[in-house]
Every structure is written in C-alpha cells, then in structure tokens.
Amino acid sequence: MSEDVVVCRTSPDSLEIHCHGGNVAVDRILESLAAIGVEVVPASQAEWLWNSPVDAACQSLLQRAATQRTALLLVDQAELWAREIERFRQQADPNRRQSRLAEIAAWESFARHLTEPWNVVLCGRPNAGKSSLMNVIAGFARSIVHAVAGTTRDVVTYETAIDGWPVRFSDTAGLRETADPLECQGVQRTHSAIAAADLVIGLFDLSEPPTPEDEQLWRELPRSALRIGNKSDLEIRWPADRLNEVERISARTGEGVPNLLARLRDRLVPALPPPGLPLPIDPAWRTWLEVPTR
Known part of the structure; x- marks a missing residue:
C-alpha cells in the first residue's frame, strides 16, 4: 500500500515532509x-535547528x-525562558x-509530569475490587478478574488521561500473608509500587467486615x-465510624467512579502555575x- 506525502521547501537548504x-x-x-x-x-x-x-x-x-493539554503548556516554554534569562541577568x-529560583523550583514535580504520567497505584487485600476498578477506568478488560483470591500476581499498568493530565494506573497483587512463593513476589512488587507512587488508592471491600489485612493496610497507607470503599452496591458491613472515612464506589456498576476520578485529578494537580x-x-x-x- 502506498501513501502520499507533502513536501514543503521552507528555505533554500531545508524541507519539511508531512505524512499521515x-x-x-x-x-x-x-x-x-x-x-x-x-x-x-x-x-x-x-x-542547527535551534537558537x-x-x-x-x-x-x-x-x-x-x-496530551494536548500538556503540549499547550510546553509550546511557549522556549519564549518564556528566553524572557526569563534576560530578566534574570538584569536583576x-x-x-x-x-x-x-525558589518560585520556579516549586513546580519541578508538575513540570516533570508534562512528559511523564503521574503514577497512581491501586492496592488492597485480595478481591477488594482493584482489577475491577482498573477495568472500569480503562473501559475494557485490562486486568483479569476472578473470584479466586490472588489472581493478580504482577503489576498491571494502564495509561490514560484525566481531564487532559496523563496518568498511569497500576493494578497490584492483593496484600496478605501467603506461603505461595509467586504470590509473595507479587506482594513485594506491590510494596515497591506503593513506595514509588505519586498517589496511592487503598481499596476496601465494604461488603465484608474489616479484616486484619484491612486494618494493617489502613495503618500503613501513606x-x-x-481510602476508597468498594462494592457499595452490596449490603455494607463496615462500621459507621469507618464509613465516614472512605469514599464509596461500586466498580461493578460504576457508581461513584466519576467523582473518584475528579478527586484524583484535584489531588494530582491541586493548582496550575501562574501565567508567564x-x-x-x-x-x-x-x-x-x-x-x-548561544
């Protein structure tokens, strides 16, 4: 199959090639x-292309x-830096x-994520609904969902954008004590993913009373x-005082997920840099x- 391209002469010694x-x-x-x-x-x-x-x-x-949103923030940076360098030298x-310098440095993390996605890790005990939530966010079956606990044994990732901001979600192995060597490796990778995350989502199963694994995760979360309570479409068996400390969703029906994503966006990008x-x-x-x- 052939495809046409457009060739434009931009100067006596340079050309631009445009294609699909x-x-x-x-x-x-x-x-x-x-x-x-x-x-x-x-x-x-x-x-030779750059000044x-x-x-x-x-x-x-x-x-x-x-994303287009991050590109729009980057497109003017060369001009802004040229002005800043000149002003700085005159100061x-x-x-x-x-x-x-301190004002600019305060935005280092934000600037890094204009080309690298924010890393959001989903964690919780087995069958809390991490993989189901990942699939709802992705819009397709990115992670395997099964009633057998311990199905997810590796970190499964999915990259998307929330309101124009790039985000990488990581579905992780369920946190519990286990003698299975493969599952142990998965749990270790979960802890490593949590340590490297920009934001952690701790998922809890509201349809069962809190377990020792839940209590440990609650204490150890950053x-x-x-803290998200899943399976809100089922009979809730969590104590009322704990319910006030979680945001309820249902990964099965999608209830509460849009609000979760909006909250996630606000947590990752709480403010925008001032114009200029x-x-x-x-x-x-x-x-x-x-x-x-030069």
Whole structure:
C-alpha cells in the first residue's frame, strides 16, 4: 500500500515532509531516507535547528508531550525562558534572584509530569475490587478478574488521561500473608509500587467486615493516600465510624467512579502555575540562568 506525502521547501537548504499514520509512517519515511544516504539524527541533536540549547530542550520535550493539554503548556516554554534569562541577568538583587529560583523550583514535580504520567497505584487485600476498578477506568478488560483470591500476581499498568493530565494506573497483587512463593513476589512488587507512587488508592471491600489485612493496610497507607470503599452496591458491613472515612464506589456498576476520578485529578494537580512562569522542564534549567546561551 502506498501513501502520499507533502513536501514543503521552507528555505533554500531545508524541507519539511508531512505524512499521515503516526510514528509507523514517520519511521518508514526515515528508513527510506537513510537507505539513500540521508543521515537521520534526533531533533535534540540537530543543533542547527535551534537558537540555543534552551530552545532545543524545549522542542524535544514538546515532542514528548503526552496530551494536548500538556503540549499547550510546553509550546511557549522556549519564549518564556528566553524572557526569563534576560530578566534574570538584569536583576542585580541576589535576594530577588533566589526568590525567583525558589518560585520556579516549586513546580519541578508538575513540570516533570508534562512528559511523564503521574503514577497512581491501586492496592488492597485480595478481591477488594482493584482489577475491577482498573477495568472500569480503562473501559475494557485490562486486568483479569476472578473470584479466586490472588489472581493478580504482577503489576498491571494502564495509561490514560484525566481531564487532559496523563496518568498511569497500576493494578497490584492483593496484600496478605501467603506461603505461595509467586504470590509473595507479587506482594513485594506491590510494596515497591506503593513506595514509588505519586498517589496511592487503598481499596476496601465494604461488603465484608474489616479484616486484619484491612486494618494493617489502613495503618500503613501513606498519609496522602485516598481510602476508597468498594462494592457499595452490596449490603455494607463496615462500621459507621469507618464509613465516614472512605469514599464509596461500586466498580461493578460504576457508581461513584466519576467523582473518584475528579478527586484524583484535584489531588494530582491541586493548582496550575501562574501565567508567564517558565517551568523547570529540564534538569539543567538552573544553568540556563547562569551560563550565556548561544
């Protein structure tokens, strides 16, 4: 099958090639060009394209934007940084410089997630409904659901966007004491995933009284974790005082899931950077304010 492309001359010594098909079509065109002797290099290394290392870094990150919303935040960063560098060099007051550095640095985590998804881990004891919730969020059977406890033994991930913000959900093995060596490995991976998470969702089965595993998980969850009571469509057997501390959902019917996702979004992105602020989108951003760009 053949596909037409559009070739535009943008200057006497440069061309642009436009095609359909996403990365597969682009890779095929690059392979064809390489076959006739064209040297293919990453855009970040094509220094002649950019006015400065700052410009190159900004353009490279823009290409890696996970969603349209994050791309819109990245698209103006080269211009914002050019203005910031000039203002910073004209600022003679060291205290104001330090204050500005702190203001920019406060957004490092947010800036990192413009190209890397936030990592949200679902955890709980076996059969609490983690895999069912993952499937509701995904809109298809991403995780295996079975009445037999311990079905999930590895970390199963799914990437999506919530209100334009990239999020990776991780469905994990149920937390319990077990003699099964494979399940033990799954539990260990669950603990590792929790330690590396941006946000943890602790899932509890409201249709059964709290178990010792539930009580242990309740105590050990990070303070920032969301405590979610699942199976609200069944007879609830949790004590009333505990019910006030969880948000109720039903992964089977979908009840409460939209509210959970909205709460999740607000927890991951509680605020947006002020307009006009350059974001610390590259590990070298501090050097941009110290070393003249070419």
